[in-house]
Amino acid sequence: MLRIKELLFFVSTLSLLLFVSCEKKVEVKKPLEINYVDRVYPWLDSENSRWFFFSSASRPFGMVNLSPDTEIDGAWGSGYRYKVDSVKGFSHVHAWQMSGLSVMPVVNRDSINPFTDFYSKFSHESEKVTPGYHYLKLDRNNIEVELTSTKRVGFHKYNFRAEDGEKRAILFNLHTPLGPCDNSEGVLEMDGNMALSGSLVMEPTFRRPKPLKMYFKVLLNTPIASIEHDEITQNAVVHLNKTEDAVLMKVGISYTSKENAALNLEKEIPHWSFEQVVKESKEEWNKMLSRIQVEGGSDQEQQRFYTDLWHALQGRRTISDVNGAYPDNTGEDFRIGQLPLNEKEEPQFNHYNSDSFWGAQWTINTLWGLAYPEIMHEFTHSLMQYYRDGGLVPRGPSGGNYTYVMTGASSTPFVVTSIQKNIYKGDLQEAFSALKKNHEKGGIMGRAGYEHKTEIGGGLDYYLERGYVPNPLPEGKYGIHLDGSGQTLEYAYQDYTLAQLAKKLRKSSEVEIFMDRSKNYTNVFNTEEGWMGPRNEKGEWKEDFDPYAYENGFVESNAAQATWFVPHDLDGLAKLMGGKEKAIEKLQEQFTKAEELNFTSGSSHESELHPEYRRIPINLGNQPSIQTPFVFNKLGRPDLTQYWTRKVVEKAFSGLAPDTGYNGDEDQGLMGSLNVLYKIGLFQMNGGTEENPEYQIGSPIFKKVTIKLHPDYYKGGTFVIDASNNSTTNVYSDAPVFNGTSLTDFTIKHEDITNGGTLIMNMKSESKTK
Structure with missing residues (x-):
């Protein structure tokens, strides 16, 4: 009889402990994390945009602000204008009196000149935009475009149709009016079978009286078949080898040198995971927005x-590199400045x-x-x-x-x-x-x-x-x-x-x-x-x-x-x-x-x-x-x-x-x-x-x-x-x-x-x- 009582006591005690244990688990369960980026309406006032106004594939105060441009003429009424239904390029710099490096995925067809005939309509119905990410579909050739970035590196993902595998190409529009200024003196060179580098000049404006040179380093996940340069437009089309995989392209930029553009790219995106960069961008924006x-x-x-x-x-942009180099145009002659470094050899500020x-x-x-x-x-x-x-x-x-x-x-x-x-x-x-x-x-x-x-x-x-x-x-x-x-x-x-x-x-x-x-x-x-x-x-x-x-x-x-x-x-x-x-x-x-x-x-x-x-x-x-x-x-x-x-x-x-x-x-x-x-x-x-x-x-x-x-x-x-x-x-x-x-x-x-x-x-x- 004693053993039965002891057994009943043991079962009762065990049940109580299990109940308390379950209660504790309920108490400590954390609420689902709030995604503040999902509460942002990025198209707000975009029909009244100025060149630097709209932001999509950008980090807070990023040097790179990668987004589609539907208007490219003038600082006012340019950039991403919601009611304009054609994309004229995807440019990396949307800043106060600065613009640069417009690119466009194209399909190289014999009957079309990709240097002059590359604009494409798109629809807002399939478009997706959140802080740090932009997706849209170029209707002309059914190319799906995804964009994201780190502070100094733009990351592109292009999905072409399978039947266009042999005709995939990317236009580098290095000589063009672009927002507040003209881009000129563009150079694009191969650095290997999957790498490019180059530069362009942001011409002076009424407000910014001196030119500024922009350098860039490009890495692709697919081999380059050839580069075609056009004598009239002075732009370049990069033809890609045949493949059915998505084209990934990383673009590091700098205002000091090609070497620093390459360094920015190496330090900020050393891998090829597009989804990881999207995730990290979302996390950074969530962290900033959650302050309030x-x-x-x-x-x-x-x-x-x-x-x-x-x-x-957003809007105000970083101009210094990961190593603290920066463009100094305040004197008679251009010079490369150097920000002070901390004990870890990192810049003390941007x-x-x-x-x-x-x-x-x-x-x-x-x-x-x-x-x-x-x-x-x-x-x-x-x-x-x-x-x-x-x-x-x-x-x-x-x-x-x-x-x-x-x-x-x-x-x-x-x-x-x-x-x-x-x-x-x-x-x-x-x-x-x-x-x-x-x-x-x-x-x-x-x-x-x-x-x-x-x-x-x-x-x-x-x-x-x-x-x-x-x-x-x-x-x-x-x-x-x-x-x-x-x-x-x-x-x-x-x-x-x-x-x-x-x-x-x-x-x-x-x-x-x-x-x-x-x-x-x-x-x-x-x-x-x-x-x-x-x-x-x-x-x-x-x-x-x-x-x-x-x-x-x-x-x-x-x-x-x-x-x-x-x-x-x-x-x-x-x-x-x-x-x-x-x-x-x-x-x-x-x-x-x-x-x-x-x-x-x-x-x-x-x-x-x-x-x-x-x-x-x-x-x-x-x-x-x-x-x-x-x-x-x-x-x-x-x-x-x-x-x-x-x-x-x-x-x-x-x-x-x-x-x-x-x-x-x-x-x-x-x-x-x-x-x-x-x-x-x-x-x-x-x-x-x-x-x-x-x-x-x-x-x-x-x-x-x-x-x-x-x-x-x-x-x-x-x-x-x-x-x-x-x-x-x-x-x-x-x-x-x-x-x-x-x-x-x-x-x-x-x-x-x-x-x-x-x-x-x-x-x-x-x-x-x-």
């Missing part, structure tokens, strides 16, 4: 959010090609500085490398040289916020000297847009002597973007940001100088009209003043939009307007009118010149007034910031379609970054340039936002925004609570965020903050 995790909202809102975030991480930082103070300054500090770190070092090479910190470098794109010293706020957030830890005295040079005679402030050989268009002499830039400039037209009052506003803000760095370094005399200059915005405020206004050399205000006249004294904007470009002294601006209440009333009226046009000047940048659209009081489609919803917050009305940011997101930045998306000028991730910030409810009015920078709190559209803080820069682990009861109608929050402390002014400091914690916002349909 959102919960709640609709599927479309989440798709649009990760598409915006994807845009914030060198970059970049469109202007004009407007970056309200976009990537905040987003990169918070979620991607390693990117801000690299770009700051890259900007300083340009200074060491050429004597100036650029505002938009291309081809290893200055372009003088746009106006002002727009890189100053970027570098200063990088220092204030303790991201850049280089020589701060050197950084101050470098930035200060741009604010003095001989610096970038003295040059208006693309003014390569003179220093007049910036009107800096007048600014220093009289406190404003005249409009029109008495000396005449030098460069473009000569709009004196707009330039004055930019300079005054940028002077303020430089003063903040001087303050950090205890340079009291420079603090006084640049803080005094930061007040120069008052010199272009017309108190009679109540707006910023154009003012001539004699100090006279423009007669028949129209605050809605576009580019009449203001860069890519009108007076109504530009009046609020005083992010460093909104209290002072409000005082000029008669007090905060009147300033709020004025801005509220502007937003009410702007809503009638959905807050943007049409659906593309070119529409800003349209007679109807250009008269909009606030334009959220271009940089000069994208900060305006958060002006309410700084003037004591956070409820209006919450209301209008939600309205702007709803009407201007929620769609998913090829013919709309940013409704303006998406300058290499600036508008994508802005959208991300609006949607998570964080913003920095003065670009994060003061000590321990301040963030303004808006109205997040998601119930929960988790930002994974980079452990090499910030110790907090995660920063969470918990917006309970969030909905399309519940857009307001009472004072947010962060780690138990009520934030009645709707602001939070950088160190508080990066130390980690949870910001609690109880969302409601009505606000008590009025």
